Amino acid sequence: MKKIIIFIMIILLSGCKKTTLNIKTEIIDKENCLISINYPITKENKLNKEIITKVKKIKKDFLKTKCNLETNTKHELNIDFEYKDINNKYISILIKTYNNELETYFYDKKEKNILNIIDIMTSNDLNTLNNTIKNNTNLEDLNFTIDNEYIYVYKDNYIKKIELDKFDLKIKINKENIIKEKNTYKKVDKIIDYDKKVIALTFDDGPSKYTKKIVDLLNEYDANATFFILGNKVEIYNETLTYLLESGNEIGNHSYNHKWLKNVAKEELLEQITKTQDIIEKNLNYTPTLFRPTYGSVNNLMKENVKLDIVLWNLDTLDWKYKNSKKISENLLKKVKDKDIILMHDTYEYTYNALKIIIPALKEEGYQFITVSELKKLNEIQNKQK
Numbered sequence: 001m002k003k004i005i006i007f008i009m010i011i012l013l014s015g016c017k018k019t020t021l022n023i024k025t026e027i028i029d030k031e032n033c034l035i036s037i038n039y040p041i042t043k044e045n046k047l048n049k050e051i052i053t054k055v056k057k058i059k060k061d062f063l064k065t066k067c068n069l070e071t072n073t074k075h076e077l078n079i080d081f082e083y084k085d086i087n088n089k090y091i092s093i094l095i096k097t098y099n100n101e102l103e104t105y106f107y108d109k110k111e112k113n114i115l116n117i118i119d120i121m122t123s124n125d126l127n128t129l130n131n132t133i134k135n136n137t138n139l140e141d142l143n144f145t146i147d148n149e150y151i152y153v154y155k156d157n158y159i160k161k162i163e164l165d166k167f168d169l170k171i172k173i174n175k176e177n178i179i180k181e182k183n184t185y186k187k188v189d190k191i192i193d194y195d196k197k198v199i200a201l202t203f204d205d206g207p208s209k210y211t212k213k214i215v216d217l218l219n220e221y222d223a224n225a226t227f228f229i230l231g232n233k234v235e236i237y238n239e240t241l242t243y244l245l246e247s248g249n250e251i252g253n254h255s256y257n258h259k260w261l262k263n264v265a266k267e268e269l270l271e272q273i274t275k276t277q278d279i280i281e282k283n284l285n286y287t288p289t290l291f292r293p294t295y296g297s298v299n300n301l302m303k304e305n306v307k308l309d310i311v312l313w314n315l316d317t318l319d320w321k322y323k324n325s326k327k328i329s330e331n332l333l334k335k336v337k338d339k340d341i342i343l344m345h346d347t348y349e350y351t352y353n354a355l356k357i358i359i360p361a362l363k364e365e366g367y368q369f370i371t372v373s374e375l376k377k378l379n380e381i382q383n384k385q386k
Ligand code: ZN
Pocket: 027, 204, 205, 254, 258, 294, 295
């Protein structure tokens, strides 16, 4: 009897392997200011606290100085991140905003402490570094990130990349060449009844820790949706995204870090899109064909240069504004009609809870939940028949 109990325990424990990293996303679309914040939540509380304090401060300052102004110009705050895990011993994080404000964190998982450059470099190293970057300020405040091969020093709007081999270092960093397995997903066959009502649910700004739960729910009702994702989250949510694709859902491009693309130059617009296409292709073996502009802002530059299909929506659930599953579902169920493209966000728990009401209710009304590309195909076929 004892043996059986132990065996079951092991299965339970191994089944509990949780993702230890999540990305917190906050998108606010106000009349005269736009806010997009993405930052990592690790399982290290001390590190999280530091990052959250910093992000909150930047946001508060922005709200106070830019969002209360009665002007016709729109102000934008975009906070993005870079995350690196080194030998499963250290975490290196860069938090950056578009007005060149940045903060770096180098965290020792074992010591549970944030280290500065003096903690990790010998005095010889520091001399070498000072000579390389021509530094004459306080080294303790130096912003840097590290990966398995390089140290990146951020100074006066430039980044200096220096090989770690040049230093002795007080800490040990192993060069490891992690060859990531490319996820391959199996395509699923689907049957769509053209005589029945259809609906295309779309989710922006994800993936997040709620995305997998949403896909589970969709699967339960034989439903599919389209997820317009951010490029900077692809590597972290690789498994979720593979599961999402294998369940027959579609992935669309929603830029790399949710930059407002209406006022940017062509190069930056295309970089945001290409960087996202590339990271999706590299990690998931999948090529999106749809693009949803951030904040729903489309301009001619976009129409002329973006090779992907630009997809907006015709029913906005305003989930981010209502913040209440009952309100979200009531609003949607009142307005929904055949062939609607619906805007939601898979970054909120209340949206997931609203879906638990919406999906069964619409299923009951005879709706089929299809992807945006499937809807486009359906429209093409029916237009030809006319
Ligand atoms: Zn968005």
